[in-house]
Amino acid sequence: MIKDDYKYGFSMPENYVYKSQEGLSQEVVLKISTMKKEPLWMTTFRLKSYEQFVKKEMPTWGADLSTIIFDNIHYFVKATDKTEKEWSDVPKEIKDTYDRLGIPEAEKQYLGGVKAQYESEVVYGSLLKRLSDQGIIFCGMDEALAKYPKLVKEYIGKLIPPGDNKFAALNSAVWSGGSFIYVPKGVKVDLPLQAYFRINTANMGQFERTLIIVDEGAFIHYVEGCTAPIYSTDSLHAAVVEIFVKKGARCRYTTIQNWSKNVYNLVTKRAKVEEDGIMEWIDGNLGSKITMKYPAVVLAGRRAHGEILSVAVAGKGQHLDAGAKCIHLAPETTSRVLSKSISFDGGRASYRGLVQMVPGAINARSKVVCDALIMDNFSASDTFPSNKIYESEVTLEHEATVSKIGEEQLFYLMSRGFEEHEAEAMIINGFIEPIAKELPMEYSVELNRLINMQMEGSVG
Amino acid sequence: MAIKPGEVTAIMGKNGSGKSTLAFTLMGHPKYKITEGEIEVDKTKINDLAPNERAELGIFLANQYPAAVPGLGSTSFLWQIYKKRNKNKTNIIEFREWIETQAKALDLNLDLLKRGLNDGFSGGEKKKMEILQLLVSNPKYVILDEIDSGLDVDALKKIALTVAKVAKVKKIGVIIITHYSRILKYIKVDRVHVMEAGLVKESGDSSLVDRIENTGFENK
Amino acid sequence: MNHLVKKGQKINFDEVWIYDKVGQEGLVEIRAVVEEGGEFNAKGKIKIAKNVSGINAFLKFKVLLLGKNSRATVKPELEIESNDVKASHSASIGRVDEEQLFYLMSRGLSRQKAIELIVKAFLN
Numbered sequence: 001m002i003k004d005d006y007k008y009g010f011s012m013p014e015n016y017v018y019k020s021q022e023g024l025s026q027e028v029v030l031k032i033s034t035m036k037k038e039p040l041w042m043t044t045f046r047l048k049s050y051e052q053f054v055k056k057e058m059p060t061w062g063a064d065l066s067t068i069i070f071d072n073i074h075y076f077v078k079a080t081d082k083t084e085k086e087w088s089d090v091p092k093e094i095k096d097t098y099d100r101l102g103i104p105e106a107e108k109q110y111l112g113g114v115k116a117q118y119e120s121e122v123v124y125g126s127l128l129k130r131l132s133d134q135g136i137i138f139c140g141m142d143e144a145l146a147k148y149p150k151l152v153k154e155y156i157g158k159l160i161p162p163g164d165n166k167f168a169a170l171n172s173a174v175w176s177g178g179s180f181i182y183v184p185k186g187v188k189v190d191l192p193l194q195a196y197f198r199i200n201t202a203n204m205g206q207f208e209r210t211l212i213i214v215d216e217g218a219f220i221h222y223v224e225g226c227t228a229p230i231y232s233t234d235s236l237h238a239a240v241v242e243i244f245v246k247k248g249a250r251c252r253y254t255t256i257q258n259w260s261k262n263v264y265n266l267v268t269k270r271a272k273v274e275e276d277g278i279m280e281w282i283d284g285n286l287g288s289k290i291t292m293k294y295p296a297v298v299l300a301g302r303r304a305h306g307e308i309l310s311v312a313v314a315g316k317g318q319h320l321d322a323g324a325k326c327i328h329l330a331p332e333t334t335s336r337v338l339s340k341s342i343s344f345d346g347g348r349a350s351y352r353g354l355v356q357m358v359p360g361a362i363n364a365r366s367k368v369v370c371d372a373l374i375m376d377n378f379s380a381s382d383t384f385p386s387n388k389i390y391e392s393e394v395t396l397e398h399e400a401t402v403s404k405i406g407e408e409q410l411f412y413l414m415s416r417g418f419e420e421h422e423a424e425a426m427i428i429n430g431f432i433e434p435i436a437k438e439l440p441m442e443y444s445v446e447l448n449r450l451i452n453m454q455m456e457g458s459v460g
Numbered sequence: 461m462a463i464k465p466g467e468v469t470a471i472m473g474k475n476g477s478g479k480s481t482l483a484f485t486l487m488g489h490p491k492y493k494i495t496e497g498e499i500e501v502d503k504t505k506i507n508d509l510a511p512n513e514r515a516e517l518g519i520f521l522a523n524q525y526p527a528a529v530p531g532l533g534s535t536s537f538l539w540q541i542y543k544k545r546n547k548n549k550t551n552i553i554e555f556r557e558w559i560e561t562q563a564k565a566l567d568l569n570l571d572l573l574k575r576g577l578n579d580g581f582s583g584g585e586k587k588k589m590e591i592l593q594l595l596v597s598n599p600k601y602v603i604l605d606e607i608d609s610g611l612d613v614d615a616l617k618k619i620a621l622t623v624a625k626v627a628k629v630k631k632i633g634v635i636i637i638t639h640y641s642r643i644l645k646y647i648k649v650d651r652v653h654v655m656e657a658g659l660v661k662e663s664g665d666s667s668l669v670d671r672i673e674n675t676g677f678e679n680k
Numbered sequence: 681m682n683h684l685v686k687k688g689q690k691i692n693f694d695e696v697w698i699y700d701k702v703g704q705e706g707l708v709e710i711r712a713v714v715e716e717g718g719e720f721n722a723k724g725k726i727k728i729a730k731n732v733s734g735i736n737a738f739l740k741f742k743v744l745l746l747g748k749n750s751r752a753t754v755k756p757e758l759e760i761e762s763n764d765v766k767a768s769h770s771a772s773i774g775r776v777d778e779e780q781l782f783y784l785m786s787r788g789l790s791r792q793k794a795i796e797l798i799v800k801a802f803l804n
Binding site for chain 3: 359372374375376377379380381382383384385386387388389390391392393394395396397398399400401402403404
């Protein structure tokens with residue numbers, strides 16, 4: 001059993017030592033659950049999810065997932081201090097980016113996957129004490145299951161059931177790590193909670209499961225990921241994030257993803273918003289070979305509001321298929337989607353979205369704006385919005401534009417003395433500014449620098 | 461056509477006479493290709509130079525229809541230009557104060573400085589923004605392409621006097637492109653060229669302005 | 681390309697506009713009015729091929745839903761593989777504009793008649 005001296009859920013207790021194993025089967029799933037010493041209901045949940053995974057078909061739309069070989073994947077996580085990687089294994093391109101971004105040495109080792117733990121306990125221990133004094137629970141999912149099983153059972157899989165899609169089923173069967181947050185009624189968390197601080201291998205894991213419950217009138221801003229590229233040898237990342245925003249509560253979930261270019265990043269993220277609740281998804285997609293991710297808001301209560309702001313930068317060899325889903329189930333619900341994408345050097349950025357208004361969603365309003373920049377003739381951009389409106393007393397507006405960098409803008413900036421690449425960088429930063437300004441300052445600055453660096457290195 | 465430092469040249473003509481085309485060609489707009497002739501700036505031939513290289517030589521164009529760059533903060537942009545074009549760099553706080561003073565002198569709403577460059581600005585506000593850029597660019601030669609269009613009398617006067625003052629102090633060679641003579645009331649003009657169908661039809665001194673005012677462009 | 685979908689009717693619309701020659705331009709606007717109990721399903725795709733330049737393509741969907749059980753599913757799509765282009769689309773779905781309605785009714789028209797006029801103008 002997990003002991004109570006678990007120090008705010010930082011590190012995994014020592015009796016968690018997993019063996020590496022390839023391939024997935026019912027036995028593997030069972031082994032994961034027994035090694036973690038989980039309650040029976042969770043073991044059953046995993047096994048049933050595995051059955052769903054086997055039954056379900058691969059999606060016939062989106063990016064090309066044909067090269068995923070499920071049998072070659074490790075479904076266990078090794079939680080020791082050192083990984084099997086050496087610094088020399090980390091691709092030069094990634095090391096160079098760390099240098100240019102000025103990343104401190106210790107972080108480089110972690111991000112490069114060479115060190116498994118990040119010594120953040122000393123710095124962040126006091127922060128977490130402050131939170132727990134307010135009654136806020138912020139810990140890893142594994143710990144949450146052990147310490148708050150009733151709470152977890154009440155919510156897990158309720159918004160994203162294992163049968164939702166093949167990768168949700170996979171995650172539900174083999175999940176490990178991820179964050180659990182519960183914010184009590186009326187508590188407003190005044191600083192962004194960053195998963196980056198609570199680092200464990202489990203948090204950068206392949207099959208993270210995150211569950212956030214924001215009780216009535218509460219507020220939390222959760223930040224996940226970082227702009228610096230993360231080198232992962234695991235090629236499949238299938239995460240699930242479920243968020244419950246109760247009456248009058250507000251949640252902002254910011255993700256910046258920059259996985260190395262070998263990663264398939266397939267994420268199912270969904271928030272359910274009750275009456276007068278607000279959910280904001282801020283999604284930055286920079287890395288990975290393939291990303292398929294459509295943050296969703298289910299606007300279940302009257303006047304519930306959902307926003308999805310997303311930036312995708314697709315470079316050479318990348319296909320970022322991202323978007324948003326807004327489901328209006330109640331009257332006076334509102335949603336807003338702003339999607340900005342840039343494709344360059346042969347990359348492909350696609351927006352895939354859904355706005356649905358059911359009968360009875362009277363006076364619902366939704367506005368979707370998608371802007372795409374294609375930098376050169378090798379790159380591509382798609383927009384696939386779906387608007388299903390089954391209620392007449394509503395308003396839906398959707399607009400999308402695809403173009404290259406404006407010749408007039410380029411001339412204008414150059415005529416003030418800026419070289420072509422400088423002018424381009426200014427235009428691009430201006431292009432993503434509406435979303436970058438919503439990010440915590442360090443992320444915003446890093447995001448701009450990273451995008452400029454990526455562009456600089458590209459074929460003109 | 462010769463533009464001397466410290467002199468003001470007016471280029472006039474009807475719409476479509478080629479005045480703006482000339483302005484863009486001087487600045488190196490990619491849409492226009494020179495098939496014949498040369499442009500020299502201080503003895504350097506610039507026909508093949510990119511717009512930023514021409515800016516480095518000290519050419520400044522105040523556009524008739526300035527482009528907007530949403531998301532690019534106006535003050536930040538002015539600061540970037542200032543740093544590029546001025547050696548004695550001040551610090552950003554002093555700079556910001558100085559810009560605000562200049563903006564107030566032009567009657568430009570300070571809130572606009574916080575916005576994206578020309579994003580949602582009216583025609584007149586964009587023209588004032590061009591003048592702010594002029595002030596930070598430290599130019600040797602300035603081309604004002606129909607700076608008077610979209611401005612009310614007060615704004616026109618303020619801008620004209622600002623340009624006249626800076627030009628005199630820094631000995632800037634100024635080209636004013638216009639088809640109204642209003643602005644020329646506030647700036648002393650040394651030379652006037654009248655264009656028609658892409659060519660200079662007539663040249664003269666400031667008295668040519670008065671004649672055009674009385675009889676229009678049609679004559680002769 | 682305007683459609684009036686009556687009660688019990690279902691109108692499906694699916695079209696692809698391919699731009700594969702330099703300098704092609706297209707401006708398409710599709711409007712539909714869906715009466716109570718009608719259904720309008722539309723998909724419109726602008727596809728711009730590789731290595732074409734100077735394209736200007738625009739697609740607009742405007743749908744008016746008149747009553748309970750009016751339904752519309754609208755999917756404007758873009759697949760763009762060249763960069764020297766301008767492609768955009770918009771879709772707006774909703775009810776009759778309250779301001780317009782109020783204006784016409786204030787001139788003495790009944791609600792019914794006002795809606796008829798608005799629909800007629802919309803589809804014209």
